[in-house]
Amino acid sequence: MNVLELLQKHQSIRKFKEEPVSAELVRDIIISAQHASTSEFIQTYTVINITDRSITEAIYNEVTAQKTILGAPVFLMFCVDVNRLHLACRMNDREAPDSYLEATETFLMASVDTAIMAQNAVVAAESEGLGCTYIGGIRSNMKKVIELLKLPRGVYPLFGMVMGYPLAAGDEKAKPRLPLEVVYKENEYQTAGDEELIREYDEVIRNYYIERTGGQRNETWTQQMSDFVAKPQRPGLKAVLQEQGFALK
Numbered sequence: 001m002n003v004l005e006l007l008q009k010h011q012s013i014r015k016f017k018e019e020p021v022s023a024e025l026v027r028d029i030i031i032s033a034q035h036a037s038t039s040e041f042i043q044t045y046t047v048i049n050i051t052d053r054s055i056t057e058a059i060y061n062e063v064t065a066q067k068t069i070l071g072a073p074v075f076l077m078f079c080v081d082v083n084r085l086h087l088a089c090r091m092n093d094r095e096a097p098d099s100y101l102e103a104t105e106t107f108l109m110a111s112v113d114t115a116i117m118a119q120n121a122v123v124a125a126e127s128e129g130l131g132c133t134y135i136g137g138i139r140s141n142m143k144k145v146i147e148l149l150k151l152p153r154g155v156y157p158l159f160g161m162v163m164g165y166p167l168a169a170g171d172e173k174a175k176p177r178l179p180l181e182v183v184y185k186e187n188e189y190q191t192a193g194d195e196e197l198i199r200e201y202d203e204v205i206r207n208y209y210i211e212r213t214g215g216q217r218n219e220t221w222t223q224q225m226s227d228f229v230a231k232p233q234r235p236g237l238k239a240v241l242q243e244q245g246f247a248l249k
């Protein structure tokens with residue numbers, strides 16, 4: 001399969017075979033992910049492979065009750081890690097200024113770089129026949145994850161990721177995305193014609209959910225988004241990030 005085909009067939013996979021994923025393959029996936037581009041060469045991430053069942057169970061019980069975590073052969077935590085840059089400074093007999101960790105730009109850069117390398121991991125894993133799902137749900141109790149994984153100042157968990165060999169045959173349709181014209185523009189931002197296209201997309205998504213759930217779920221994309229934006233968006237996060245040193249100044 002070529003890379004374009006692989007990317008366009010992507011589906012989040014939440015149910016896995018019991019078959020283990022070899023430690024070598026996980027390492028190869030992470031090495032591939034590390035080769036993603038990284039702003040200013042900062043490489044501000046640490047991936048923690050959670051192999052201790054009691055930690056997985058604590059995350060399930062106290063952070064995000066998603067069954068996929070319990071059934072996944074591999075559960076990784078992608079952490080944004082600026083702590084290492086402070087070590088780099090000390091190794092050169094210098095102290096990183098507090099203003100570095102506190103800058104909004106640092107937070108943005110480090111988080112973006114972590115997400116970019118994580119997506120490389122997904123592509124690498126999928127190219128090896130594995131399936132993955134990001135677990136952003138870990139941010140529902142980020143403080144607990146910080147405590148369980150002993151994350152120091154300058155480090156925070158961005159998302160988890162489950163990985164394993166897919167249980168299903170993998171012949172289901174990929175989840176349809178917005179029409180290209182809605183997300184891809186030329187020269188300047190404009191939204192002419194978007195509403196009509198999104199209306200058509202709504203029906204595509206409605207049919208996708210009906211088909212996938214045997215009629216149980218009958219919802220359009222705009223309905224889903226309207227419900228989503230009305231919910232509180234993990235309001236405690238800013239305080240937890242600040243405790244980790246990310247002051248966002």
Ligand SMILES: Cc1cc2nc3c(=O)[nH]c(=O)nc-3n(C[C@H](O)[C@H](O)[C@H](O)COP(=O)(O)O)c2cc1C
Binds near residue numbers: 014136159174175
């Ligand atoms: C950062 C991030 C966090 C996510 N968190 C979760 C999660 O906690 N649980 C889950 O089941 N799916 C999660 N997802 C998967 C999305 O729901 C999924 O990618 C989206 O619905 C599109 O479906 P697809 O990946 O199958 O194409 C997350 C995706 C991303 C990128």
